[in-house]
Every structure is written in structure tokens, then in C-alpha cells.
Amino acid sequence: MTARTDTEQVELANTTFYEVMERSDFESLSGLWLDGDDDGVSCVHPGWPVLSGRGEVLRSYALIMANTEYIQFFLTDVEVSVSSDTALVTCTENILSGGPAEESGELGPLVGQLVVATNVFRRTSEGWKLWSHHGSPVLAETEEEPDDETPA
């Protein structure tokens, strides 16, 4: 089953994006972002201002990888919308991460974090590539969540 639908290809590209982060694989991550003279890529990490352009975006990931000893993403609510050569993905990133330990060399304390992301991909001759990533912390429950009666 090699022939995949656009939606399946985009979902795979989205999953790969998080897997390379988990592996701290900067080379592969760089290859997932659009590359070109006028790529127009942008990235917002949770709580950060906008980063624009491939150079600035990739430097931020190098910095984050250098300061993250361990990170794991459990993706939920993945929704894909494809229109011609552009695809929009929204998902919830249930993150478990730990920074480097200060002294002992052991893993620092693990921290759980709830982030929602909007990822925009563009179709290229080398597959679907990231045009934009915007992640933001979920700070409040809304009244749209009927499954959870208890306040966070």
C-alpha cells in the first residue's frame, strides 16, 4: 500500500515532525521545513513571539534541542484539511519533557504540558514541507468541553 491519499501523506509528515523532535534529529528536522529563496516560513513556540524565515526558525530548534534532555509527544485530536497544494493540520500535543540535570548528569524532573498546534504544510516535489508551525499553551477549559466537568 504505497499509494497514499493526500490526507494520509500530510498526517505522516505531521507525525514525522514530532518524531524527529523526540529523537533530537536536527538534520531531519531541517529537511522537513520549506527551503527556498522566498520560503516565508514562520514558527511560534508556546509563549514565544513569531520567528520568521528559515534561519531564525531552525536556530530556535537548535536552542530548544540543546536545552531538552528528553521530550515525548502524545498527539491527539489530529485534524487534516487539504486544499490543492496546501494542508492545514491542527492537533493537541500532550508533552512530557525534561531538561538536563544541573549536576548529577541524571535526567531533570519531567514536566507535562498541554499545547495545541496549527501546522501548515505545502506540497513540493520532495513531499509535504512545513510552511508554518504555531504552538500555544492551553490555559483554560472552555464551555465547549462537555466531557470534563471538573475545573482544571
Add this chain to the structure above:
Amino acid sequence: MTARTDTEQVELANTTFYEVMERSDFESLSGLWLDGDDDGVSCVHPGWPVLSGRGEVLRSYALIMANTEYIQFFLTDVEVSVSSDTALVTCTENILSGGPAEESGELGPLVGQLVVATNVFRRTSEGWKLWSHHGSPVLAETEEEPDDETPA
């Protein structure tokens, strides 16, 4: 000068999106979002989970408008990237807003808020329409900001 470039048209659509919010003009806001059987629209308000589909997105705006007496957006750092029939806009929303007063009927206290947004538009026969809006609070200064030496 009626013939505008794609970038100018998209920037105008983006500005209009914030102007109709300032006017609390729900009808016009509804007209700015993609409409169709398979629109795939999504929206993230600052600190909120993802809202998917036109119905859920528009209901959230009705709720926000009902609870906002006054809101003004000062947009800075507006960057537009157009690729074929899709456009990506990032901007900083410098927001001044006030909720309804509890008793006196006067304006509640004004609150300033710094939000960054990624807005995705699609070209339609009726102009550029919103496919996705993702706004998030700016919680921390990064080392990418050389103009500001003092911690926030």
C-alpha cells in the same frame, strides 16, 4: 489604484478581520471565514483549545463579542507570504480591551495584552477568506530580541 497585488489584498483582508472585531460586527466576521461543505476551518484563541468547523468557530466569536465591551487591536510586525491560492499572515496583536462593567454600566477596567497570530487565508471567487486563525499569548522574551535588555 484598484488593481492590488495578492500581498496587498491579503493584508487588507487581515486588517478587515481585526476591524470587524473592533466593531463587534458578527455578520461581517462570519463573511470573512471560509464557507462550504468541507471548509475545514479552525481557530485557536489565546489559551484556548482548538475549535474546528465553521459552527464552533463562529459560536466562539459570538461568545467573545458578548463578553467584550471594548476591544482595539494595534497590529505590528505584519508579514504576508502568498503561495498560489493560499496566504500565510503572521502579526503581533497589541490588544487593549475591556469587559462589561458589573453594575454601573460604565466600561470595565481596560486590559493590555500581547498576542501573536498566524492567520491562513484562501483565495475564493469572493476574495481571500480565513481558513485558520491561531492566536497565543506572548509569555516570555527570547534571546532573539536585541532591542530590549531589561527582562519582562
